[in-house]
Amino acid sequence: MTINAHPELPEFDYIRPATLEEASRFLSDHAGEARPLLGGTDIFVRMRDGFWHDKYLVDVKNLDGTDNLHFHPTAGLTIGAGVNMNRVMTMLEVQQYYPVLAEACRSVASYQLRTRATIVGNLCNASPAGDTIGACMLYDGVLKVHGVDGYRDEPLKTFFLGPGKTVLKPGDIATAIQLPRPPAGSTGTYIKLGRNTWSDLSIVGVTALGSREPASASGYSFHVALASVAPVPLEVPAVHSYLSENNITPEAFIEAARLAQQACNPIDDVRGSARYRKAMVKKLTEKALLITLDRLEGRE
Amino acid sequence: MAQHAITLTINGEWEQVVVPSQMTLLQMLREKLARTGTKNGCMAGECGACTVLLNGEPVNSCMVLAVECDGMHIVTVEGLMQDGVLDPVQHTIIEHGGVQCGFCTPGILISARALIDRNPDPSEDEIREALVGNLCRCTGYLRIVDAVKDAAALSRQAATL
Amino acid sequence: MTIETDISHKIPHPIGDNVPRVDAREKVIGSALFADDLQFGPGLLYARIKRSTLPHAYIKRIDTSRARQLPGVKAVVTGEDYPGLIGLYLQDRYIFCRERVRYVGDPVAGVAAISEEIAEKALDLIEVEYEPLPGVFDPEFGASPEAPVLHPDLGQYEVANFIFPEPGSNISNHFRVRKGDVEAAWVQCDAIVEHKYRSISQSDVQVIAPYVGGGFGCKAGVSMEALAVAIAWKLRGRPVKLRLTREEEFYASFVRQGVVAHFKMGCDKDGRLLAMENKFFWDGGAYTEYGVNITRAAGYSSSGPYDVPNMKTDSYCVYTNHPVGGPMRGFGMPEMHAGLEQCIDELAYAIHMDPVQFRKINCIKTGSTLITGMTMHPTGLTECLVKAAEAIGWGRKDPPSAPNKRRGKGIALMWKAPAMPPNAGSSAKVALNEDGTVTVSVGGQEIGQGSFTIAAQIAAAALGVPVETVRVASPLDTNYSPYEWQTVASRLTWSMGNAVSAAARDARQQILEMVAKAWNEKPEDLDIIDGKVISYRSEESIPLKNIVIYGISLPNNEGWVGGPVLGRGTFMPTYVTGLDAETGQGPRAVVHYTVGAQAVEVEVDTDTGKVEVIRGVAAFDVGKAINPDMVKAQMEGGFVQGLSTALFESLQLKEGILQNPSFVDYRIATSADVPHNIQAIIVETPQDDGPWGARGIGEHAMVPTIPAIANAIYDAIGIRVGAPPYTSEKVYLAMLDAGLIEE
Numbered sequence A: 001m002t003i004n005a006h007p008e009l010p011e012f013d014y015i016r017p018a019t020l021e022e023a024s025r026f027l028s029d030h031a032g033e034a035r036p037l038l039g040g041t042d043i044f045v046r047m048r049d050g051f052w053h054d055k056y057l058v059d060v061k062n063l064d065g066t067d068n069l070h071f072h073p074t075a076g077l078t079i080g081a082g083v084n085m086n087r088v089m090t091m092l093e094v095q096q097y098y099p100v101l102a103e104a105c106r107s108v109a110s111y112q113l114r115t116r117a118t119i120v121g122n123l124c125n126a127s128p129a130g131d132t133i134g135a136c137m138l139y140d141g142v143l144k145v146h147g148v149d150g151y152r153d154e155p156l157k158t159f160f161l162g163p164g165k166t167v168l169k170p171g172d173i174a175t176a177i178q179l180p181r182p183p184a185g186s187t188g189t190y191i192k193l194g195r196n197t198w199s200d201l202s203i204v205g206v207t208a209l210g211s212r213e214p215a216s217a218s219g220y221s222f223h224v225a226l227a228s229v230a231p232v233p234l235e236v237p238a239v240h241s242y243l244s245e246n247n248i249t250p251e252a253f254i255e256a257a258r259l260a261q262q263a264c265n266p267i268d269d270v271r272g273s274a275r276y277r278k279a280m281v282k283k284l285t286e287k288a289l290l291i292t293l294d295r296l297e298g299r300e
Numbered sequence B: 001m002a003q004h005a006i007t008l009t010i011n012g013e014w015e016q017v018v019v020p021s022q023m024t025l026l027q028m029l030r031e032k033l034a035r036t037g038t039k040n041g042c043m044a045g046e047c048g049a050c051t052v053l054l055n056g057e058p059v060n061s062c063m064v065l066a067v068e069c070d071g072m073h074i075v076t077v078e079g080l081m082q083d084g085v086l087d088p089v090q091h092t093i094i095e096h097g098g099v100q101c102g103f104c105t106p107g108i109l110i111s112a113r114a115l116i117d118r119n120p121d122p123s124e125d126e127i128r129e130a131l132v133g134n135l136c137r138c139t140g141y142l143r144i145v146d147a148v149k150d151a152a153a154l155s156r157q158a159a160t161l
Numbered sequence C: 001m002t003i004e005t006d007i008s009h010k011i012p013h014p015i016g017d018n019v020p021r022v023d024a025r026e027k028v029i030g031s032a033l034f035a036d037d038l039q040f041g042p043g044l045l046y047a048r049i050k051r052s053t054l055p056h057a058y059i060k061r062i063d064t065s066r067a068r069q070l071p072g073v074k075a076v077v078t079g080e081d082y083p084g085l086i087g088l089y090l091q092d093r094y095i096f097c098r099e100r101v102r103y104v105g106d107p108v109a110g111v112a113a114i115s116e117e118i119a120e121k122a123l124d125l126i127e128v129e130y131e132p133l134p135g136v137f138d139p140e141f142g143a144s145p146e147a148p149v150l151h152p153d154l155g156q157y158e159v160a161n162f163i164f165p166e167p168g169s170n171i172s173n174h175f176r177v178r179k180g181d182v183e184a185a186w187v188q189c190d191a192i193v194e195h196k197y198r199s200i201s202q203s204d205v206q207v208i209a210p211y212v213g214g215g216f217g218c219k220a221g222v223s224m225e226a227l228a229v230a231i232a233w234k235l236r237g238r239p240v241k242l243r244l245t246r247e248e249e250f251y252a253s254f255v256r257q258g259v260v261a262h263f264k265m266g267c268d269k270d271g272r273l274l275a276m277e278n279k280f281f282w283d284g285g286a287y288t289e290y291g292v293n294i295t296r297a298a299g300y301s302s303s304g305p306y307d308v309p310n311m312k313t314d315s316y317c318v319y320t321n322h323p324v325g326g327p328m329r330g331f332g333m334p335e336m337h338a339g340l341e342q343c344i345d346e347l348a349y350a351i352h353m354d355p356v357q358f359r360k361i362n363c364i365k366t367g368s369t370l371i372t373g374m375t376m377h378p379t380g381l382t383e384c385l386v387k388a389a390e391a392i393g394w395g396r397k398d399p400p401s402a403p404n405k406r407r408g409k410g411i412a413l414m415w416k417a418p419a420m421p422p423n424a425g426s427s428a429k430v431a432l433n434e435d436g437t438v439t440v441s442v443g444g445q446e447i448g449q450g451s452f453t454i455a456a457q458i459a460a461a462a463l464g465v466p467v468e469t470v471r472v473a474s475p476l477d478t479n480y481s482p483y484e485w486q487t488v489a490s491r492l493t494w495s496m497g498n499a500v501s502a503a504a505r506d507a508r509q510q511i512l513e514m515v516a517k518a519w520n521e522k523p524e525d526l527d528i529i530d531g532k533v534i535s536y537r538s539e540e541s542i543p544l545k546n547i548v549i550y551g552i553s554l555p556n557n558e559g560w561v562g563g564p565v566l567g568r569g570t571f572m573p574t575y576v577t578g579l580d581a582e583t584g585q586g587p588r589a590v591v592h593y594t595v596g597a598q599a600v601e602v603e604v605d606t607d608t609g610k611v612e613v614i615r616g617v618a619a620f621d622v623g624k625a626i627n628p629d630m631v632k633a634q635m636e637g638g639f640v641q642g643l644s645t646a647l648f649e650s651l652q653l654k655e656g657i658l659q660n661p662s663f664v665d666y667r668i669a670t671s672a673d674v675p676h677n678i679q680a681i682i683v684e685t686p687q688d689d690g691p692w693g694a695r696g697i698g699e700h701a702m703v704p705t706i707p708a709i710a711n712a713i714y715d716a717i718g719i720r721v722g723a724p725p726y727t728s729e730k731v732y733l734a735m736l737d738a739g740l741i742e743e
C-alpha cells in the first residue's frame, strides 16, 4: 500500500514451536521483535510494505488444538485460531446458529484469500474495518488467550484499544474464539458497503443481530455493530436499549439508525469521506435492522 | 537467515527444497524451481495471478510461506493437464475465447477448477463470486464465466461416465 | 489502393472465420513464457531503482559511496553517467535525473546486485539531498503565466516537426484547429451549451507482465527499459533483471493523462451543429515525450465524430509534477469523449431533441469534411448508432428492480484514428517449410489482442493454405524479426496485416511461377487451394509439401526449377500530410477513423449511490472482421475496461503523492461488477487500404463507455455527477446536494 513496498518479504526467521508454552515463552522473550503468525494475510502485507520489521514469526497454527472447529449444543461454538474462514462459513452449525458470522466471512476478500485468513487473525489484527469482528462481538465472543502465565479469557467487548491495538501483551496467544450459543431463532445480517460488489475492504460495515426477547418491552432484542467508522470496531448499545424499550416500527428503526449515526466517528480516507460514511451508517443500519426483522419473522 | 529443508509434492511429484523463512510459495515455485506457469502480479493477495491449490484448496501463493507447505501437496496450472488431455476448464476457456494476454489465465483456471471440485454445478452468480479474487484486465470476464459453466457440465459428464 | 483484388473477388478462407487463437493452448497449460519467466541462470543480477520522494526539487547532492561498498553490489548508476536526453516525440527526460526531480518516483539512481534484497539495501545507503521547489498540480494553472516553469530548457529540446512547444511556459505542445468562423456561427445558433469537465482524473492500468511485451499503454515507447539498459551497460556480459513492484508500476510507469476540458457548442433549432469551441488542458505530468502526441490526437479529433462547419480548438499539453502521462488504451479519446458526448446530450436536450436523433443528424458520414479539412472515407457510423440504439431498446423505459433504484439508458459515439507518425511502417516474411507448413515472421507483438492469430489467418488466406498449417514465429526478436513501427494505436491488423498479406502473395507468386514453368503452363491458370497447387487448365494438382523447398524436377532429367520459397512484404502509408501549425488544416490528417457506438442501461441505488451497469451494447465499424469472435472479445473486454474506468478507477494524488498505489485501493472491476450481457455488433464498411477491408479495433472499445454511462446516470437521476469515476460516494453526494434524496 505504500510506494516503498519491497519486491519480496524482508528477512525474518520462521519459528514453529512444539507447544503453546514454548510459543508464549519465545514471544515474551523476544517482545517487540516477534509476533504470532496465523494466515499471515495481514502480516505479510504490513511487512512487505515496510511497516512491520519483526525478526521472528511464530507459527501458532496447529498448536495444541488451535486447528479445532467445534460446536457444542450448550456451550456453543469454538473456533480455533488456525481455522480458516472458508471452513467456518461452510460449517452447517455455523450457518444454522451463527448465520451472521457466515455472512461476514463470505464478505472478506476472495475465496482463495479466505483459505488462509482466519477469524482470530482478523480479531487480533484489530482493524476497525475487520469484517468478522462485529459478528464475533454481537455473538458475545470471548477470546481464549494463552500467555506466559497460562490460559485466560478476554471478552471482545473490552478487547480493542485502538486501530491495531488490543489488550494482548507480549507472550499472549489467542488460541480460540468462543461464541456461546445464541438465543433460539436469533438471526441478522452483515451489510458491507465496498467500492466493488465483492472483495473490497469496507467503506462502512453494519452488523445487526436480533432475537425475540420476552423480557424486553418491545419483545425483541437487537444489537448493532459498525465497521470502518471509528478507531475501533464499534458496538452501539444505544440501539439495543432504544429497540428494547420502544415498539418495533419502521420509525423506530429510523431512530435507531440515527442513534448509530450519532455514535460513530468516521474519518476521511482513500476509501471514503467521513460525510459519506456517516450518511451510510444511517441508511445501512436501518436496512440491516429491516432485514433482521424480516428474517426473524420468517419473511425471507 | 534461517533455512528450512522441506518436502512437498508439486503436481504429484515429490520435491525436496531448502528455503529461507521469508520465501513465499510463489517465489519458491517461480524463482527457485523455475515453475513459471504461476504468475506474480502484485505480491499482495489482490490479483489472484498466483493462485495454486494447496492440499486441494486454492490459495494466493504470494500469501503463503514456502516453509509452511512442508508435507503438503501443490497443484499449479502446469498440473491441470492429465496425460496430455486438457482439463475441462482449460478446454472451455479456449473454446469461449476467454484468453487474451493470458496473464490472469493460470490463476483463473485454478480458481475455476477448485470451484467445480467443491460445487459441481455452480450458478452464474456463484461462478462470479468465486472469481472475484482473480483480476482480468483484458476479457471483461463474461467469456470466462461462460467457460466455467461449460467446464462444470463437462466435469459432471466425465464423473458419471 | 486495393490490394487484395488480384487474389479473388470473393473473400477467401479463413478470413471472417472464428479461428481459435494460435497462442491459447500454451497460455492455458502454463508454458507460455512472459518476460519475467525467462531464465538466465546464476549469473543474473537484479536491479532496483532509487526514486525521488519529492514532487519537485533540486538535487543538491547524491552520495553513492556507501552503496558501492556493500558486498554483492555490482554497479551503481546516476544521472552523472548518462547526460543524454531521451523521448519519443519530444526529448525531455534523462534516464536518471540530473539537477532536478519532477515527480514522486522520478529515477535518481539505479543499483545492480547479486540479489534483489541486496539491491534494496543498497538503495537505502544512497544519500540524496534535495532542495524542494514549488510544484504544479493542476494543468490549467500549469498553463498560466503564474505557474513555476518545470522545464526551463524546453526551447532546446529536440522535437518532432508536428509538435509545437511554447518555451518559457509549461506548454509542451499547443495544437490548434481553426475551421470556418466560430464567432460568426454563435450568432446563428438557437442553442448553445458550455461546460467544463474534469474528464478522468489520472488513472493507470496495469500492463500485466508481458508475454513478449505489451498491454494497454504503459509499455509503449521506452520507459523502464532505458533504466535496465543503462544499468546493464555498466556490467557488460551479465544479464540484469529489473522488475517493478506493483506499487512502483502505479506511480513510475505511464499513466493516463488527466484533462480539464472546456466545451462550447451550438446548433440551430433543427438540431444542426453549427459551431464548437474546445479547449483542453492535458495533465502531461513531469515529462511529456509521448503525451504531446495525445494532445495532438485529441486536437485533430476534437469535434468528436461530428460534422462541425465552424471549429476552434486549443489543445495544450502541460507539464505538472504528477506521474508521467502517456499512452493508455484510447490515447486521449476516452478522456475527450467523456466530456464531449455528455455535452452533445445536453445540446440535444436544450432543443428538446432526442439525443439519438440529434446524433443521427450530425454524426460523420461518408464524404463529410472533417475539421482538419480531410474528407471522410466510407464509414458506417450511422449504422452503428442505429443498431446500438435498437439493441438497447432506446426510448423504452423499463421499471427499476427495486423501489430504491432508478433506471436510465445512455448512448455515446466515438471515433479514433491510429495516432502515429505519418509513415509508420510494417514488414513481414512468409517462409514455407519442407512439410508444406508456413512460418510467418512479424515484428508486431501478440499482447492479447490476437495479432498472431490474425497474421496466421491473413497468411493462410493470401497463400491458399489451411490456417492450421501456419505458425507465427515467436518470441519476437529484433535480431530476426522484420521491422514493425510499434504495437500500439490498434494498427496491426490493418498495417501489419497488409505486410503479411503482401508477403504471402509474394510467396504465392513464386510458387505459381515455379509450377507454371515445370508444367509448361501460365501462372494465371494456376491456383493454390488448401495447400495444393492446382491447374484450372490441365486439372493437375500437386501438394506444396517438398516443392516449396526442393523445387520441381523437370522431365527427362533436364534439371530443376524453383527452390526454397520465401515471401517478403511491406506496408507503409504514404498519403498522410502535415497540418498547418496555425489552423490544423491539411488534406489528410490521418490514415483512417474507426468509429462506433455504445449504449448502456444502468440502475442507480438511491440509498447508497451505487451505479450498476445492467446491460451494454457495443457496435463498431471494423471494416472487415477477420476473426469476428476475437473482434467481439475486444468489444466486450474494452467495454468492461471502460466500465471499470467509469465506476472505479482513479489515481488519487495529493500534492503529487499517490495515495493509492496498489490494487487494495486502486480498484478495478471484478467478475462480479460486470453486466450479465454485453451485446457486440459488428458493422463492416470496408477500408480501401485494409486487408480485405479491415480496420483496427482495440482501444476503440472503451472510448465511448464513460460518457454512455454518464448519460445513462443522467437519464436515471437527472444529475451530471462530474468527473469520473462515478463511485457510490460521488453519486450519492451529488443526489444529496441536488436535493433528490434526503439523508
Ligand SMILES: Cc1cc2nc3c(=O)[nH]c(=O)nc-3n(C[C@H](O)[C@H](O)[C@H](O)COP(=O)(O)OP(=O)(O)OC[C@H]3O[C@@H](n4cnc5c(N)ncnc54)[C@H](O)[C@@H]3O)c2cc1C
Binding pocket: A035, A036, A037, A038, A039, A040, A041, A042, A043, A044, A045, A060, A081, A107, A108, A109, A110, A113, A116, A117, A118, A119, A120, A121, A122, A123, A124, A125, A129, A130, A131, A132, A168, A172, A173, A174, A175, A199, A200, A201, A202, B044, B045, B046
Ligand atoms: C488481499 C487482501 C484482502 C483482504 N480483505 C479483507 C476484507 O475484506 N475484510 C477483512 O476484514 N480483512 C481483509 N484482509 C485482512 C486479513 O485478511 C484479515 O484481517 C484476516 O482475518 C487476518 O487473518 P490471518 O490469519 O491472516 O492473520 P495474520 O496475518 O496471521 O495475523 C494478524 C495479526 O494478528 C496477530 N496474531 C495472529 N495470530 C495471533 C494469535 N493467535 N494471538 C495473538 N495475535 C495473533 C498477528 O501477529 C498480526 O498482528 C485482507 C487482506 C488481504 C491481503
Ligand code: FES
Binding pocket: B039, B040, B041, B042, B043, B044, B045, B046, B047, B048, B049, B050, B051, B060, B061, B062, B063
Ligand atoms: S501475486 Fe498473489 S495475488 Fe497477486
Ligand code: FES
Binding pocket: B098, B099, B100, B101, B102, B103, B104, B105, B135, B136, B137, B138, B139, C208, C448
Ligand atoms: S487475459 Fe489479460 S488479464 Fe486476463
